[in-house]
Amino acid sequence: MSAVASLEAAFFHPSAAELDARDEFPARACRDLNEWGLHHYYVPACLGGRLASYPELLGLIRVVAQQDMTVAVAHSKTLLGGIPVWLAAEPEQARWLARQILSGTVVSLGLTERSHGSDLLGGELTARLEDSHYRLDGEKWLINNATRGPVMAVLARTSSEGGPRGFDLLLVDRRDLDPGTYRCLPKERTHGIRGADISGIAYTGAVVPESARVGTPGSGVETVLKGMQLTRTMCAGLALGAGEHALRRALRLSPEPSHGNRELVDAYADLLGAEALAIAGSRSIHFLPRELSILSAVVKYAVPTWIDDAIAALARTLGQTVVDDAMFQKIRRDAAIVGLFDGSTVVNLNLIIHQFPALAKNRPGNRPPSSAYDVRGELPGLDRYRLSLLAPHGVSLLHTLPAAIRHLPPGPLADLGQSFLNRAVEIRAGLPPARARIPAAHYEAAARITTCIAGAAAIEIWLANRHHATGPLWHQGSWLAAVLTRLLTRLGHRPPADPARDETLYTALQDQARTGQPISLFEERR
Amino acid sequence: MTAVDPALRTTLHFAFSRRLYGITVAEMPHARSVLAGVFTDLLTVDATPDELVAYRLQDEALRDLAAIMGARGYLRDGPYAAFGETLRQSLATATSYESTRDYEHGLFLTAHACTERWRDARRQPGTPGFLADSTWLRAVLHRVAGRRAGRLRPLPDKLTDAIMTELTTRLADHAAFGLER
Numbered sequence: 220m221s222a223v224a225s226l227e228a229a230f231f232h233p234s235a236a237e238l239d240a241r242d243e244f245p246a247r248a249c250r251d252l253n254e255w256g257l258h259h260y261y262v263p264a265c266l267g268g269r270l271a272s273y274p275e276l277l278g279l280i281r282v283v284a285q286q287d288m289t290v291a292v293a294h295s296k297t298l299l300g301g302i303p304v305w306l307a308a309e310p311e312q313a314r315w316l317a318r319q320i321l322s323g324t325v326v327s328l329g330l331t332e333r334s335h336g337s338d339l340l341g342g343e344l345t346a347r348l349e350d351s352h353y354r355l356d357g358e359k360w361l362i363n364n365a366t367r368g369p370v371m372a373v374l375a376r377t378s379s380e381g382g383p384r385g386f387d388l389l390l391v392d393r394r395d396l397d398p399g400t401y402r403c404l405p406k407e408r409t410h411g412i413r414g415a416d417i418s419g420i421a422y423t424g425a426v427v428p429e430s431a432r433v434g435t436p437g438s439g440v441e442t443v444l445k446g447m448q449l450t451r452t453m454c455a456g457l458a459l460g461a462g463e464h465a466l467r468r469a470l471r472l473s474p475e476p477s478h479g480n481r482e483l484v485d486a487y488a489d490l491l492g493a494e495a496l497a498i499a500g501s502r503s504i505h506f507l508p509r510e511l512s513i514l515s516a517v518v519k520y521a522v523p524t525w526i527d528d529a530i531a532a533l534a535r536t537l538g539q540t541v542v543d544d545a546m547f548q549k550i551r552r553d554a555a556i557v558g559l560f561d562g563s564t565v566v567n568l569n570l571i572i573h574q575f576p577a578l579a580k581n582r583p584g585n586r587p588p589s590s591a592y593d594v595r596g597e598l599p600g601l602d603r604y605r606l607s608l609l610a611p612h613g614v615s616l617l618h619t620l621p622a623a624i625r626h627l628p629p630g631p632l633a634d635l636g637q638s639f640l641n642r643a644v645e646i647r648a649g650l651p652p653a654r655a656r657i658p659a660a661h662y663e664a665a666a667r668i669t670t671c672i673a674g675a676a677a678i679e680i681w682l683a684n685r686h687h688a689t690g691p692l693w694h695q696g697s698w699l700a701a702v703l704t705r706l707l708t709r710l711g712h713r714p715p716a717d718p719a720r721d722e723t724l725y726t727a728l729q730d731q732a733r734t735g736q737p738i739s740l741f742e743e744r745r
Numbered sequence: 746m747t748a749v750d751p752a753l754r755t756t757l758h759f760a761f762s763r764r765l766y767g768i769t770v771a772e773m774p775h776a777r778s779v780l781a782g783v784f785t786d787l788l789t790v791d792a793t794p795d796e797l798v799a800y801r802l803q804d805e806a807l808r809d810l811a812a813i814m815g816a817r818g819y820l821r822d823g824p825y826a827a828f829g830e831t832l833r834q835s836l837a838t839a840t841s842y843e844s845t846r847d848y849e850h851g852l853f854l855t856a857h858a859c860t861e862r863w864r865d866a867r868r869q870p871g872t873p874g875f876l877a878d879s880t881w882l883r884a885v886l887h888r889v890a891g892r893r894a895g896r897l898r899p900l901p902d903k904l905t906d907a908i909m910t911e912l913t914t915r916l917a918d919h920a921a922f923g924l925e926r
Contacts, residue, residue, distance in 0.1 A: 336815060338765045361816050408821040410829040531804060534839070542839035551836050555811065559819060564812050565775060659778035659899035711896030 223278035223744040235287035266317035284460025288553035300326030303446035307434035325368035329359035346375035360419035386439035400425035411552030451519035455497035461554035462526040486529035492702035499676035516570040523557040584618035592683035616675035795851035
């Protein structure tokens, strides 16, 4: 049994709705997850943990989120605090944090401030270096687990001018601070993920040793941005879990929605397309680290947006019983957070827009090894030195799309593929040059190129897994045809309807939801 | 679906006061285009005879505004708490229409109804300039056509500017964001 399947079987959390109603932290569920050992998957295998596969981690986060997003957010926050340290810290510091996490310490990541939000370079919390100690002054706010986690990776301004090299990441262990030099800020009551500890911390002259700095002086922003390439991709697990939860819940509440329900089938296809993109993105952490600056933004923009659309469509189409359900309402409120944290939708579109020139450039490339997109394929270890803030050669999924299309079986699938390729070529050719003040139309162009990349990812996932994957979704390429149809529709191009295929998807969804199988492309959790 | 009107008002207050990357959110072309689009949709909702169109436009409007509000729109306390409350209420409201109803046909009826409203407004002596002028109708038709084609493009800059001017004036005058000023 895979780790993901075993976690799914072991994790049982029936009190999600009650805790939510009381804004109560899911302490028991988090303890259960620790007992199972989920925190070991936040620490790289080379440091004694079990993190060796990001696709696996994506799956683990997803199966927790499909029961309760609040628990997934509360527990996996430790990963956010850990990742920048795994990427940039000296071995001794990394080993220290690994020991902390493995023994159950909760770690948080302190990036945002009250007046600056996503504008990291606007940060005002300062760390002044005095005699091999940093003195911290200022506040971090809306930080997940700021109060519950004794250790926080804090992004601090270390040069008064600031700028991209003017910040450092400091690993601050509150247990070592003079209690008079810091204060935890009260929990903020939130719209969704109500039980989560969304709070903050204020430092007044807190002193930490110089050795608390992660990486070389001035590297804080770069480390954080690289870390986000990984965590943004993992955020997709939260959204996929919420989408799966919403579909399952909605179908349970309205067991026989009318056949041929277009919006229901579309919502399912959106979830499947989001899943294919998330799997491709998480595998790219291992295979294509140089492209992650774009791919992670694509995943973080598209997956939560489509899932949010799909959940809205369910509410719209399945009527009052579903909408009145407290759990369904919770899923919707919870799902809305994923588009906000770790870089909002707009922030991610900005990241894509800044790389338009690279995305437009054509570069003949070889198709990836078949193991790259085969969910059973071996993964090379993550090479952190190959992570980069820019992807000068763009995204290879786009370069190899014409070659991939040629492998689709002739018939409806190849036709859809060709039609998709034509749009992608047009869209890439029409990408405008980046400008300092970004016009509104650029955001639409970024959303469109995202759709192109998602389609290319779906095609590669289908090609690499079609010989071994089982289930009716894989018969005659049903899911790929449905996903490409949805993506083409998002691009303003409507392929003809295919009622037989809709029926296949509808039946597959009903079966998956009724029998408690994963609502997923794959019958087995990985 | 509760009124999007107060949510838009809250978002405007936020957008004019929040500074990011050295400018206010209301100065960012993307946010301006979203705000102008939402206002246009509220005008459309006011004129449409179709419940499904009204519901979907308001639902999308709230989600668009939530993207501008970011984390502030997710808090249940503080100056923008009303926003989350509107969102919560709207999530708990179902539509009363039949799910088989045709959205595209509804959009067609909507375009027609908006054009009629504009014609009537023009004939009516004493109609405020904005409502008699074709700007709002062009914006409405741009968005209705975009939705019918499945591709909602941002409004052209000129329309965005004109609509933002009206929106700002109404905000200052505490006027409603509908076709009846």
